[in-house]
Amino acid sequence: MPSTQKIGYFMACACCSSISVALLGFAMSQTWAESKLKCAGFETEFFNGTGLITWKLFKGNFIQYSCPLISSPKGKDFDVFTVLKESGAPVVLFAVVVLLLVLCLLSTALSILIALYNSVSNPYQTYMGPVGVYICSAISACLSAVVLILFAVTLTGTDAAESVVLNLAGDLSVRTQNRVAVFQLGYFLLLPYTALSLGSIGIIYFYDHAAYAQRREQQRPTEDAPKEIMMY
Template identity: 65%
Template sequence: MPSTQKITYFMGCACCTAVSVALLGFAMSQTWARTKLECTASGTDVFNGSGVITWDLFSGTFDREFCPLIGTTIKFKVFTQLQDTGAPIILYGLVVLLLSVSLLFSALSILIALYNSVSNPYETYMGPIGLYICSALSAGLSLLVLILFAVAVSATDMAEKVVVKEATGTPVEMRNKQATFQLGYFLVIPYVVLSLVSIGVIYLYDHAAYTHRREQQRPTEDAPKEIMMY
């Protein structure tokens, strides 16, 4: 049976990772970004229209006001819309894929932590090494998600392609694209932090266990010389 100290550390790691999973799951159901553009019908110089595209991970809305038509709200499926418009769907697909893989590694971290809290496995991938790997991959992949999503929304023409498609054949010109990130995007940051905290908790346990083993292996180093002579 593991010691109380080991149970405390590994249960703390499991709880921390479970909170991070709940945060990321909630984040995936929220709005991630909004893109606003000024637009007008081709051939005119007055940009009196505007369009706002709201990006969730799997669905979105396009609210337009004379962009170039009279104001309406259009709902769409993100992957279907990107595929139909020829926008760079691969970046968006990578975001969703990496988020799913991050959740998988977090789930593995929880299982390994719970396993260690009720047993004493050897120093294999079912011990601290496995937790280091799973938590580090979760944190690293989710950081990559932040970068890829920001590039997809800000540096590609996804929003412009949506506007052109929904203009139903009416020529349209656009300018001053502005992207603002929303709650879903920012909730990935505490997920990264909690994954790193999980690594820190297990490192503290691993360091304490290593120190204890060293003390047991050298019990006579600090003994008086007179005692060691006998």
């Protein structure tokens, strides 16, 4: 394939992967979800208090509205891993989410390096070209999809939010109910990240298809030549 076309395809792939890795880095610094619960003490029947937890990957904030008796409109900042560990909540699930996101960053970064190297290498050869990009980008897309599922299960299917309330409310007799989780920007940014990872695969697929078609075109005159001519 001519060098200009090869450069164009691989540079487009590198740009697509660069946008995705920047997007993921930004997502990891944003709020991922909010959990809201109704609170009450054991001495009262009515759940007239509310606890609001803002989740980031490493830091969180807990706002009490009479939960059960104390209110703190400004909220309390807390370390997610420390509080979950102290509360006996499933801290392992949060650790797995962060680990998978780091692996996403590494695999996307490797995809960028492969694409950049091939954009300036021999114009008619590739080094880990299509296959390398396919593998790295597919890993990124698959792991980000797993993170979307795992994080949602962690907040909606475990008692992580209740554990934070019990730990930070300052009253072990507090009761909670009606937990609601609302996902925020950081979580939803994984969707375009996954799409861009798949887009990198698509770009290199078109390059690979075009290169294959050109190789077949170059071989055709020899294949179609009469046998008498080919003998010479």
